[in-house]
Amino acid sequence: MKKNLILALLAGMALTSCNKGGGDSENPFFSEYETPFGVPAFDKIKTEHYLPAFKEGIKQQQAEIASIVKNTEAPTFENTILAMENSGGLLDRVSGVFLNITESNSTDTIQAIADSVAPLLSKNNDDIYLNAELFQKVKVINDQKAQLSLNQEQKMLLDKIYKNFVRGGANLDSSKQARFREVNGKLALLELQFSKNQLKENDGFKLVIDNKDDLIGLPESIIMAAAEQAKADKMDGKWVFTLSKPSLIPFITYSQKRELREKIYMAYANRANNKNDYNNNPVIAKILPLTLEKAQLLGFSSFAHFMLDNTMAKTPENVYNLLNQIWTPAIKKANEEVADMQQMIAKEGGKFKLASWDWWYYSEKVRKEKYALDEEMLRPYFKLENVREGIFYMAKKLYGLTFEGNKTLPKYDPSAVSFEVKDSTGNLLAILYMDYFPRPSKRGGAWCTNFRNEKIVDGKRIAPVVSIVTNFTKPVGDQPALLNYDEVSTLFHEFGHALHAMQTKVTYGSLSGTSVARDFVELPSQISENWASEPEMLQVYAKHYKTGEVIPAELIEKMKKSGTFNQGFVTTEYLAASYLDLGLYADTMLAGFDAQKFEKTTMDKLGLIPEILPRYRSTYFGHIFGGGYATGYYSYIWAEVLDADAFNAFKETGNIFDKKTATSFLQNVLEKGGTEEAMDLYKAFRGKEPNIDPLLIRRGLK
Structure with missing residues (x-):
């Protein structure tokens, strides 16, 4: 988010x-x-x-x-x-x-x-x-x-x-307040410039293929989507792949053309790090000294200390303590995964060392060999509309919510859809917009946001207007939008944020919904992801788009057995970005700052293996340069400690839809917004502080 x-x-x-x-x-x-x-x-x-x-x-x-x-x-x-x-x-x-x-x-x-x-x-x-x-x-x-x-x-x-x-600087003297204003003004423009450069770089690269032989290995649906993209770009008869995830990830997962995988992946990894007008290195070099100066004006030793003072974690030391507990088992597992893939390369007669642009391709081969499971085997069961009905089913079972499509509401884009959301008594709870597919005017990623916060005015509850925005695989020809499992998890995740925003019942809008500590805001979203892979849920929404057949039990079993597959990579690339974020803003030696040198030094010190890059590199780390998550990218894993422990509360009852547990989560977390301290809300629900073990076990790290 x-x-x-x-x-x-x-x-x-x-x-x-x-x-x-x-x-x-x-x-x-x-x-x-x-x-x-x-x-x-x-x-x-x-x-x-x-x-x-x-x-x-x-x-x-x-x-x-x-x-x-x-x-x-x-x-x-x-x-x-x-x-x-x-x-x-x-x-x-x-x-x-x-x-x-x-x-x-x-x-x-x-x-x-x-x-x-x-x-x-x-x-x-x-x-x-001031x-x-x-x-x-x-x-x-x-x-x-x-x-x-x-x-x-x-x-x-x-x-x-x-x-x-x-x-906001109210305790500063007049001269420091004047400088504080100046710093804020400069940061506002620099962060905006960072975002613009990132958007231009996202849209600026296209891998154009005009030889059908270069499509070898790609699923037909991906080839069709690339042909449609080429047609939209007035390049009929060719195939165009972009840096949007629904185009990029399938290409680097299935293309047998290693040199093309390298080309598109490195274009992705070097966004806003090229010698052109959209290079974000100079922007970062200006942002960081200003953020440090702002923090020191307010009496903090670093911007990281300033930002974290207002979170559950409180200090960089506490964040590092959490990250360090997970890093060691994660990098160990990642090295084991490298060995498996290198063995696969040797088995196929390859004479090269696994590189970062090979990871998706060979990990998918290993998955298929170990578990007889291919991501493309799952895609036909994840028709977008069926997955959406699945999340609605989950909300009804847990909280009694119903969703009614409304085609008459004005929309900001023709492709968006809207719903009236009603509570268990049939009263209007919220309006929900959903906007699924990539377009040039939309930034990458997925998020949930509000057009209007919930609040109470003159004794009457004002219903929030909430929006879920994603960049999912588009429909192709007469084939509907079929999601991969990562996209399924993303929809459950963002819907969890929406449940938080929609079900809040507080008086003041500035305390409603997701107006909570950054390292607590991901709890409602991440706990929602847990239901996506539960067999009971899969049997509800995972239906073959052609036959209507419910996903077979043996396929669910394969998903379960492969549940911790590739978690060394997933955890390590995420942690690397979290360390990078924290290090950038905890650093106080910023004279002549070089983002690329800092990134390399930080990763070398961690012992990050060359086969893995941080999930976000500095020049396109939009979360932390204008995205509101500066020093806060760790919050996803912090909240995952909470959500793994919290979902155990449901599992311990033997019923993932246990009404008593759901009601407690609703009343102690979702409805409360930011009206109490985050840890107090969690303990009111769980009865204790969270334990890290469920997270490590779930990721296969313990």
Whole structure:
């Protein structure tokens, strides 16, 4: 689950309530949406509406903040904290749409608007959290909190806003505040530049094949998809492969042309690391000293210490402690996997050493030999619509939710689909959009986000508007979209985030849903993945797209036996990226910084084998340079410790749909959002702190 620059900025701003704004009657953002369920008026929103709405939204919020400051009454929770929470309605409305469009339907014009908006948002954020008079009011309330009759959610809102001020530089003197503003402004533009370069590099490479013999080994469905891509690119009669995962991964898994596997894989691995206008090395070299300076202005020794202070982990040392416990068994298993593949190469008469671009190809051969299981054997059973019905079935069994398709709602892209989500009593819980397939305007990867947060206004719950965005294998010809198992897991993962966002029942939007510590936010998503491979679930949704035949028991058994296959690689490439992320931001020796040298030094020190590259290399590590996850990429494995332990709570009952356990998870985790400390929420559900052993066992590392 990734967040872009604007989302990261807004995370520090209390922009949660919608109020009626005046202004241009032609601009849909200047009034409440007159749409079913108040979803964004995508059918009326035009590109030229964004910038005026941002400017007016900032103007309105500044007026609302000024009103709080000018209030001569003694500061109270209601006239200060709640007033801040309820400020910025128009800004919230336009940001909720724009930040998603920049990710899923970007254009050069949208990117130009983002360039204009980023410094405006940065300044607005600083104007709020560097406002000395406003901070003084908040501080008075915070100092008195022990004497105030605040409920738990009010306490958390007060604590969050107070910390936002401190972390936003409110305690700095005037000269340091001026520099703090300057640093934030520069970072906003640099992080935006990083994302733009990454998008350009993603779209800039195409492997064009004009000789059918070069397609040897590829499944017919992948060949057909490449032909359709070529047709779309006006190269009829050829085959085009791109760096999007549904195109890249099948190619490097099945192509028998080693030189072509190397070509496309290395293009992927060197994105934004080429001698052209989209090289991100100079951008990184500018970002890191600024983040360090920002942290040190606030009294932290490194940016890693600053960022982690607001998480479950708290310190880099605690993160390293977790990573180190997993690294040793993971790299040991990875070396065993290398030996198996090198043996396969020798068996086939190969005279070369396994390289990083060979891993997918030979690991698939080893899987087939060891377990008589080929990923392509599974694909016919994973028709996208059937997998979607599977996740809906899971939600109904666990929480009583139902999903009704609604084709009348306005959409930001014609390919998106939408659903009314209803709770166990039949009341509207949320609106859910799903956007499945790659397009040039969409960044790679998968994520879940909100167009509107859940909250309670005047005693009435405002239903959230949630969106799941993926880049799955497209339908080809008369064949539907057939997913590989990794894509199946991804849909379950993002749906877990959606369940968190949709089922929250809190008063304040800034504490709702996924507004929790970064290393806790992945718990609901990752626990959801567990159901995907359970035999009881597979028999519900894994049906052959032609015959309707349920996936055979022997195929399920093969999946089960191969469950820990390739986990040395999967774990090691992920951990390598986590170490890289943490090291980049924990480093304080940044003069003349060279990202490539730092990356090599870090990986050599770890003992990363040459056959494996970090899952994300520095120049395309969008999570940590403008994605909101700086020093936070470890959080997936941190949350996996939680989710492996949490899923055991279901397994221990003998029923993966145990109602009592599901209700406890719903009431103690999903519904609570960020209203309590993350570990307190977990212990309320599990009755104890998590144990790392279930994770190690599940990955075959113990």
